[in-house]
Amino acid sequence: MYQLLIANKNYSSWSLMVWLLMRQIQIPFEEKLFTFEQHDSWEKFSKSSPTGLLPCLIDGDTLVWDSLAIVEYLAEAFPTIWPKNKNARAWARSATSEMHSGFQFFNSKSLSCATQVKLKTLSEKSRKDINRINELWQEGLNKFGGPFLAGRHFTAMDAFYSPVAIKINNYGLSIDKKPRQYVNRILALPNLRQWIEQALREPWRVQEYEEIERQAGISTMDLST
Template sequence: MYTLHIANKNYSSWSLRPWLVLSAFEIPFAEQLHPFPEKGAWEAYRSFSPSGKVPCLQDGDRVIWDSLAIIEYLAEHHPHVWPSDKTARAWARSAAAEMHSGFQTLRNNCGMSCGVRIALHNISPALQKDIDRIDELWSQGLQKFGGPFLAGENFSAVDAFFAPVVFRAQTYQLPLGKAASEYLQTMLALPAMKTWYEAALIETWREPAHEKEVFDAGKLVADLRN
């Protein structure tokens, strides 16, 4: 059975992606949660992850790190992880790769914190550009493949790659068009997403760097965490 090493569900956007694939597809795995330490994360995580980062997947004596590598590894053993249609699969992989390597302003300005609601101080042109591209991508996938998920009728890995953006959009009330907003609600209603979110709310860890990043972005509207 797989073992997936992750960090705090409230903060860890990278951990969410493979966790969601494993959970949504009901692929058996053991979860090992390692709360972000206040300092020395690299040293602490090196005990199980070559990169000193999460997520990290163990499959017997194999160790796979980085969320994209993990999901591609899972797809080799579970073909339904990506869409079966070749055109949809090509689009899904391209969109997932763009998410994996891009949207730096969104990442920097809107750190993931599932359990809070923030009114942004402002939306810079660079952040608006990222939001517009997210809206465009989501709307394109929904229109091209018929929804309700990005590459068609069924949840797939591309949805997992954008799952952290779904939580960010909820936290920071990001302005999205009608199609993208409907997709947001579809994702929030996904049972595995609800399971992650509910677990994030009851976490008691507060890591100062993540907290500062979130609260520097705007005014606190609500803190729904325990």
């Protein structure tokens, strides 16, 4: 059985992407959570990950690190990770790579499962990122017919944009009707709801990430227990 090494569910967007994909595609795996807390060092995590970052996937003697590499490794055994249609598959791979390498506004913010924030301001670059998400999601939903971004079935692309759906909701960002419906659809997935519920019960708080929230805006609700 695969073993998936992940970090705190309240903060780790990249862990969520792979975890949710494997749960949605019904790939059996054992979850191993490594908590990071204030002042944790790279050395602590480098014992399990060559980069000191998570997630990592262990398959027997094979170690795969980086979320996108894990997806491609799993896709060799589980082709439904990507759309069956060639054009949809090419589009989904391109859009997933765009998420992996871009969108600084979303990737520079903590996952923020527990905290809802009213943002103070949005820079021009941040607005461009939000507009691009809105445009990209509209394109996929219109072109491939939904209900997911690349067609009828949940794929790696949906997994990679799931943290964005959480952030759009928790930051109260304005997007168009179809993308908003998509956010609601993703947030209603039982597997994602389970992740969020478990994230809210975590006792670990990291001041570095909490400070990102404080700088971004005013906290309107803390959902953690």
